[in-house]
Amino acid sequence: MxxxxxxxxxxxxxxxxxxxxxxxxxxxxxxxxxxxxxxxxxxxxxxxxxxxxxxxxxxxxxxxxxxxxxxxxxxxxxxxxxxxxxxxxxxxxxxxxxxxxxxxxxxxxxxxxxxxxxxxxxxxxxxxxxxxxxxxxxxxxxxxxxxxxxxxxxxxxxxxxxxxxxxxxxxxxxxxxxxxNPGGFAREIREMRLPPAPMALLLAGMLLGPNLGVQLAMLTPLCSVPLAFAGAALLHGLVAQGRLARFWLVGLYVSLLIFMQLVYPLLVVLAIVDSLIDFRGRSARNNGAGPANGEG
Structure with a gap:
């Protein structure tokens, strides 16, 4: 493209x-x-x-x-x-x-x-x-x-x-x-991670929204989307570090199409745990290409 x-x-x-x-x-x-x-x-x-x-x-x-x-x-x-x-x-x-x-x-x-x-x-x-x-x-x-x-x-x-x-x-x-800036976007995605405070806010929105008001129940699916994206980014980062085989990414996106109701919550859980533990480690974020805009 x-x-x-x-x-x-x-x-x-x-x-x-x-x-x-x-x-x-x-x-x-x-x-x-x-x-x-x-x-x-x-x-x-x-x-x-x-x-x-x-x-x-x-x-x-x-x-x-x-x-x-x-x-x-x-x-x-x-x-x-x-x-x-x-x-x-x-x-x-x-x-x-x-x-x-x-x-x-x-x-x-x-x-x-x-x-x-x-x-x-x-x-x-x-x-x-x-x-x-x-x-x-x-x-x-x-x-x-x-x-x-x-x-x-x-x-x-x-x-x-x-x-x-x-x-x-x-x-x-x-x-x-x-x-x-070739490679810049891949670096951004592999580094995408939600810090603990934003993660806690999203988790609170998912769990407490329906209890705070009927209309706020819509927050449950809305707050899950950023967590799912962060969970997918975690797998991309682990594959880039060589800690997971590339077929895990293929399996992720194929299973998302077939078993969305099972894989999607798993990505949310992975993002929550990664926010607390940081599987990829801080040192990995010091290397690679610059920002994807090619201007910095």
Whole structure:
């Protein structure tokens, strides 16, 4: 995909063409978001807005026809790109993604409330079959469980968009490193690690959110996304150090597609433990290429 990145960086017209074309095509909105992120990371917000403004047209058209993902992912990716360009810290980007995810959730709840409630009712009817212990709960516990369905479902949908925005930003950052500083993106990903304090905040959001309010239940899936990304980064770092074989990465991404419900929580647990222990060690972070932007 490097030739595409080179085409994007040839000029504003080429970049706008990619952003508009990818956003207009079904299921390729993430590519348009990544192209916009590349322009923003390299040239700044001013130049990026001139390009992304054209991409907003097809994104708004998709919104009009009931498809919100193109617009939300485009704007969310750009917001995260601003954070990455200003701080060059993936830790802050991961934390900022939770705020972006909350905005996604609020937007979905406000604009698409009826479809989400209809889906929640269907899930409510299936709960006794999926969770055998539901019928043994008291009336109050069952009512609380049912009241959590809508916010949790909203959070799950928002977390998918949150993860999509992070992946689009990662693609844009990889393009930037490939063009201007080969190896820089790999170094950033291998070093990605959540310090104990941010990890504790995310863990508290996952565990305590539903107890603080029904609507805050959406924080559980949203706070898990940064931890899962940090867990995947841990495996990349261990493979780079030679402490794990490369087939572990292949197995990770294949199993994520097949056994998401099992592998995803494992990545979250790995990130939590790594935050406390630091498996990769501090010395490994003193070597390697410079920042992926190629400017420092």
């Amino acid at each position: 490097r030739p595409l990145a080179e085409f994007i960086m040839r000029g504003r017209m080429q970049a706008a063409l990619v952003v508009v074309g990818a956003t207009a095509l079904p299921l390729l909105f993430w590519l348009g978001a990544a192209a916009g992120a590349l322009v923003l990371l390299r040239r700044g917000l001013g130049d990026a807005m001139g390009v992304v403004a054209w991409g907003l047209l097809p994104a708004l058209a998709w919104w009009y026809f009931g498809e919100p993902r193109a617009l939300l992912v485009l704007l969310g990716t750009l917001a995260l790109a601003v954070v990455l360009r200003a701080t060059t810290s993936w830790t802050r980007v991961l934390l900022a993604s939770v705020a972006v995810g909350v905005l996604y959730g609020v937007t979905l709840d406000a604009v698409f409330q009826e479809p989400i409630q209809a889906l929640a009712k269907e899930l409510q009817a299936l709960l006794p079959q999926v969770l055998q212990g539901v019928q043994e709960l008291g009336a109050e516990e069952q009512a609380r469980l049912h009241s959590l369905l809508v916010p949790v479902l909203t959070g799950l949908l928002a977390s998918l968009l949150q993860a999509g925005s992070l992946l689009a930003l990662a693609l844009g950052r990889w393009w930037q490193a490939a063009l201007y």
